[in-house]
Amino acid sequence: MTLLYGRGFASVNYPTGMNLGGDPSQALIHATTMGGFVISLSSVDLGQGLKTVVAQCAAETLGMPMEQIIVDTADTDTGPHCMGTFASRGTHRVGNAVIMAAREAREVMLQVAADELEVDAGDLETDGSGYVRLKGSPAKQIHISDIALAAHFKQGKSISGRGMFLKERSYPVPETGEMDPDSCQAHACTVADVEVDDETGVVTVLRLHNTYEIGRALNPAMATQQVEGGAWMGVSHAIFESTEPYYPASRAHGPVDFSEYLMPGSGEIPEQTSVILERPSSNGPFGAKGIGEMTANAPIPAIANAIFDACGVRLTTMPFTPESVLRGLDALRDGA
Amino acid sequence: MARIDSEYFRDERSSDFTVIGTAVQRSDVLGHVTGRTEFMEDRTFPNLAHLKIHRSAHHHALITDVDYSEALKVPGVLRVITYKDVPENWYGVLRLIGIGPDDEPVLAEDRVLYKGEPIVAVVADSEAAALEGASKVKVTYTELPAVLDVEEAMLPETPVIKRAGTNYFVYEGHHARRIRFGDVEAGFAEADHIFEYRYSSAPIEHAPTETTGCIVVPQPGGRLLIHSNTQAAFFTLDNTALTLKRPFTDLQVKGGTVGGGFGGKVDVMVEPLACIAATMTNRPVKFVYTREEEMQVSSPRAAERIYIKDGVMNDGRIVARKIMLYVDAGAYARHSPYGATKAAAHLPGPYTIPNVYADCHCVYTNRTPSSAMRGFGVTIADFAIESQMDQVARALHIDPLEFRLRNAYRDGDVKAHRKVASGTALIEVIQSTAALVGHELPEEYRAMSSSTPRGAGA
Numbered sequence: 133m134t135l136l137y138g139r140g141f142a143s144v145n146y147p148t149g150m151n152l153g154g155d156p157s158q159a160l161i162h163a164t165t166m167g168g169f170v171i172s173l174s175s176v177d178l179g180q181g182l183k184t185v186v187a188q189c190a191a192e193t194l195g196m197p198m199e200q201i202i203v204d205t206a207d208t209d210t211g212p213h214c215m216g217t218f219a220s221r222g223t224h225r226v227g228n229a230v231i232m233a234a235r236e237a238r239e240v241m242l243q244v245a246a247d248e249l250e251v252d253a254g255d256l257e258t259d260g261s262g263y264v265r266l267k268g269s270p271a272k273q274i275h276i277s278d279i280a281l282a283a284h285f286k287q288g289k290s291i292s293g294r295g296m297f298l299k300e301r302s303y304p305v306p307e308t309g310e311m312d313p314d315s316c317q318a319h320a321c322t323v324a325d326v327e328v329d330d331e332t333g334v335v336t337v338l339r340l341h342n343t344y345e346i347g348r349a350l351n352p353a354m355a356t357q358q359v360e361g362g363a364w365m366g367v368s369h370a371i372f373e374s375t376e377p378y379y380p381a382s383r384a385h386g387p388v389d390f391s392e393y394l395m396p397g398s399g400e401i402p403e404q405t406s407v408i409l410e411r412p413s414s415n416g417p418f419g420a421k422g423i424g425e426m427t428a429n430a431p432i433p434a435i436a437n438a439i440f441d442a443c444g445v446r447l448t449t450m451p452f453t454p455e456s457v458l459r460g461l462d463a464l465r466d467g468a
Numbered sequence: 469m470a471r472i473d474s475e476y477f478r479d480e481r482s483s484d485f486t487v488i489g490t491a492v493q494r495s496d497v498l499g500h501v502t503g504r505t506e507f508m509e510d511r512t513f514p515n516l517a518h519l520k521i522h523r524s525a526h527h528h529a530l531i532t533d534v535d536y537s538e539a540l541k542v543p544g545v546l547r548v549i550t551y552k553d554v555p556e557n558w559y560g561v562l563r564l565i566g567i568g569p570d571d572e573p574v575l576a577e578d579r580v581l582y583k584g585e586p587i588v589a590v591v592a593d594s595e596a597a598a599l600e601g602a603s604k605v606k607v608t609y610t611e612l613p614a615v616l617d618v619e620e621a622m623l624p625e626t627p628v629i630k631r632a633g634t635n636y637f638v639y640e641g642h643h644a645r646r647i648r649f650g651d652v653e654a655g656f657a658e659a660d661h662i663f664e665y666r667y668s669s670a671p672i673e674h675a676p677t678e679t680t681g682c683i684v685v686p687q688p689g690g691r692l693l694i695h696s697n698t699q700a701a702f703f704t705l706d707n708t709a710l711t712l713k714r715p716f717t718d719l720q721v722k723g724g725t726v727g728g729g730f731g732g733k734v735d736v737m738v739e740p741l742a743c744i745a746a747t748m749t750n751r752p753v754k755f756v757y758t759r760e761e762e763m764q765v766s767s768p769r770a771a772e773r774i775y776i777k778d779g780v781m782n783d784g785r786i787v788a789r790k791i792m793l794y795v796d797a798g799a800y801a802r803h804s805p806y807g808a809t810k811a812a813a814h815l816p817g818p819y820t821i822p823n824v825y826a827d828c829h830c831v832y833t834n835r836t837p838s839s840a841m842r843g844f845g846v847t848i849a850d851f852a853i854e855s856q857m858d859q860v861a862r863a864l865h866i867d868p869l870e871f872r873l874r875n876a877y878r879d880g881d882v883k884a885h886r887k888v889a890s891g892t893a894l895i896e897v898i899q900s901t902a903a904l905v906g907h908e909l910p911e912e913y914r915a916m917s918s919s920t921p922r923g924a925g926a
Contacts, residue, residue: 139905140858141854141858141868141869141872141901142850142854142857142858143818143854143869143872143876143894143897143898143901144817144818144850144854145817145818145877145892145894146843146846147810147813147814147846151806151809151810151813151845152809152813154565174701174702175701176698176699176700176701176723176724176726176729177496177724177725177726178699178726178728178729179496179500179726179727179728181494181495183495183496184492184493184494184495187492187495188487188488188490188492189488191486191487192485192486192487192488195486198487198492203495205724206701206722206723206724206725207701207720207721207722207723207724208701208702208705208719208720208721208722209720211701213702214700214701214702215700215702215703216698216699216700216701216702216703216734217699217700217729218699218700218729218731218734218840259486260486260487301565304645304809304812304885306639306640306641306642306646307646307648308646308647308648308649308886309645309646309647309648309649309812309813309826309884309885310885310886311813311885311886311887312885312887313810313813313885313887314813314887316891317818317889317891317892319818319892319893319894319896319897320897321894321897321898321900321901322901323901323904323905323907341901341904341905342901343473343896343897343898343900343901343904344470344897345476345893345896345897347891348481348488348489349470349472349489350488350489351489351490351491351492352469352470352472352489352490352491353469353491353492353493354491354494355470356469356470359470362842365730365842369672369847373672373673373675374670374671374672375670375671375672375673375763375764375768375836376670376671376771376835377670379670379671379771380616380617380618380771380796383527383583383616383835386763386764387763387764388759388760388763388764389759389760389763390675390759393673393675393763395675405904406470406471407470407471407472407473407900407901407904408470408471408472408473409472409473409476409477409893409896409897409900410472410474410476410477410481411476411477411480411481411891411893411896411918412477412480412481412482413891414890414891418485418488419481424842425842425843425846425847426843426846428842428843428847429843429846429847429850429851430850430854432847432850432851433850433851433852433853433854433855433858434854436851436854436855436858437854437855437858437868440858440862446855446859448665448666448667448668448855449667449668449669449670450668450669450670450848450851451669451670
């Protein structure tokens with residue numbers, strides 16, 4: 133028995149937004165009496181942090197602290213339309229819609245503040261502390277709670293805004309496939325280090341090293357979670373999963389629960405080192421591109437290429453099961 | 469947390485932000501780790517009824533008789549629902565973006581096209597009674613030959629399983645979504661080397677912790693409130709209203725907490741039947757997939773088969789790439805026609821190749837319909853493309869990263885679908901990863917840049 137070690141490479145790109153566009157999302161925002169800002173959406177946060185990221189987009193645009201932002205979402209009676217959470221579109225589409233809504237609300241907020249301070253709205257600024265202040269005269273300031281109260285009870289104004297993002301639908305030319313499919317492309321390169329047991333055929337992914345270029349990491353902690361969580365799915369796709377173990381020859385033997393459908397446990401998660409590069413997208417919220425889906429992709433071929441590097445077996449069918457490794461090793465011996 | 473390397477693209481980045489770029493804690497994490505997050509199934513309602521399905525036992529068969537009289541005798545069974553109770557039984561989820569035809573019945577009519585296809589729904593006071601009722605439904609079949617291979621399905625002698633008349637989705641008159649760029653045969657003729665390999669994958673399950681489901685609650689005014697774990701609230705609402713033939717304003721979807729989606733919760737499979745059951749019984753109705761249904765009946769990631777033929781010069785330039793891609797859509801279209809077009813848009817990968825030819829087929833077989841899953845159209849294509857890149861690099865004794873860098877797309881390059889590339893960064897992620905693992909690149913490769921036009925620099 134020998135443990136064989138190998139390293140494999142893969143580099144990929146991935147489009148942001150529904151293919152061909154035509155997938156809108158909207159946002160509404162309004163201030164409460166005490167200066168909270170409620171963002172109304174119908175978007176679904178799948179757990180990856182959409183609510184947090186759009187709150188960051190609103191806070192940055194309004195120039196207000198995160199604590200002032202409330203996200204109310206995923207109810208079709210109260211939130212405006214969103215196409216859905218898929219196609220690596222949430223941060224890009226909804227983020228853009230929220231920024232547009234927050235800009236409109238900010239304009240009203242600054243005008244209300246200007247009227248209270250008896251200055252020109254163009255001379256006001258925010259710094260994220262909750263105050264609106266006169267540029268160059270920081271002592272002349274007013275807190276958002278006083279602005280909102282004045283808007284509601286004195287000036288009779290609604291501090292609110294509407295936002296919308298739509299990439300116009302592209303229709304492919306049937307003969308050539310000419311089309312405008314994406315808003316932008318994110319990029320990744322993954323290096324996989326694997327161990328192959330030449331007696332059992334078991335592949336263990338030891339380490340993954342990644343660089344992701346994602347336009348702008350709006351929240352680097354959550355971007356890292358996407359990279360590491362997606363890589364877990366990539367490892368699982370590569371060496372564990374199928375609903376049809378004998379595809380396409382037989383439809384039988386489909387697993388029906390997690391004791392038959394295996395995925396990596398905590399002992400099978402590789403070490404990961406990741407670097408993020410930022411080349412801001414011209415149309416993304418603060419330059420961000422979508423990375424929701426792509427993080428599962430590069431690990432799969434990187435692992436296939438590492439298996440070849442380790443033991444000389446080229447696996448061209450997913451998943452890379454111990455049986456397929458052993459059959460490949462047998463074929464190499466027979467050919468030798 | 470991943471390190472942000474701000475040396476790359478430093479002239480294009482600004483960092484004048486207060487909240488953007490900071491590691492704000494995810495807003496729902498405390499609820500998740502303390503177990504206080506409320507999921508769809510955590511809601512309880514008085515008089516809740518349960519819905520279960522009697523499913524096809526065959527891959528492909530004519531239905532000659534459906535007898536549900538024994539199901540109705542099971543204590544607790546309230547109603548049995550057949551296709552006759554579905555106002556608009558034929559649907560396709562992509563009708564909302566104008567892609568048809570509507571090729572799938574909510575409940576089977578005269579035939580079934582895959583094992584596990586829903587035929588009859590049983591609504592009962594308890595989950596156990598609904599399951600027992602569903603098991604008592606007797607369906608008589610005449611079996612038909614099953615088509616289970618994508619390339620076999622495309623052959624002229626293979627029986628046609630689809631009522632539209634072809635075993636493949638028709639893209640504006642073509643049997644595949646096409647990419648035609650340059651002259652691929654001329655490219656092969658000029659190439660020093662030809663490499664042709666086959667790649668394939670098997671179907672993959674989304675494997676969410678929380679299975680697909682909904683609870684529909686009739687409201688006093690007659691509207692239906694749908695508590696759903698859908699990934700797309702309005703997509704679910706609109707598709708459900710079309711199936712019910714009810715005004716869109718009759719429905720309200722509430723969701724937002726999803727125990728794993730990955731593309732598996734955008735098919736709108738449970739809401740229409742639960743709405744019909746709730747309307748028939750005037751009771752809240754719960755329809756949640758069992759783990760077995762989630763794994764074997766709900767859409768998986770499509771299996772794909774991909775042939776890549778490359779023409780390559782001695783210096784490592786790829787001058788032609790031809791790709792034949794087959795997506796196994798299973799019995800019904802769902803999101804697969806969209807996925808095959810997305811695959812076409814992705815080809816030939818992040819490389820600039822002057823001659824590209826691709827046919828991306830969306831093929832129907834007698835399998836569980838596949839549909840959306842994280843990166844579909846791209847994930848399996850990337851496995852094939854990047855395995856191909858490794859095989860070609862090794863055959864030519866070129867370093868695998870240098871081979872990619874030589875062919876990497878750059879700003880200003882025209883892609884195979886004829887959009888001019890911008891904002892590219894493939895070169896830089898390769899350079900960065902090489903540095904990360906200590907993989908030495910010669911100076912000419914370290915000096916490359918995505919914003920330097922091809923031929924102008926290294």
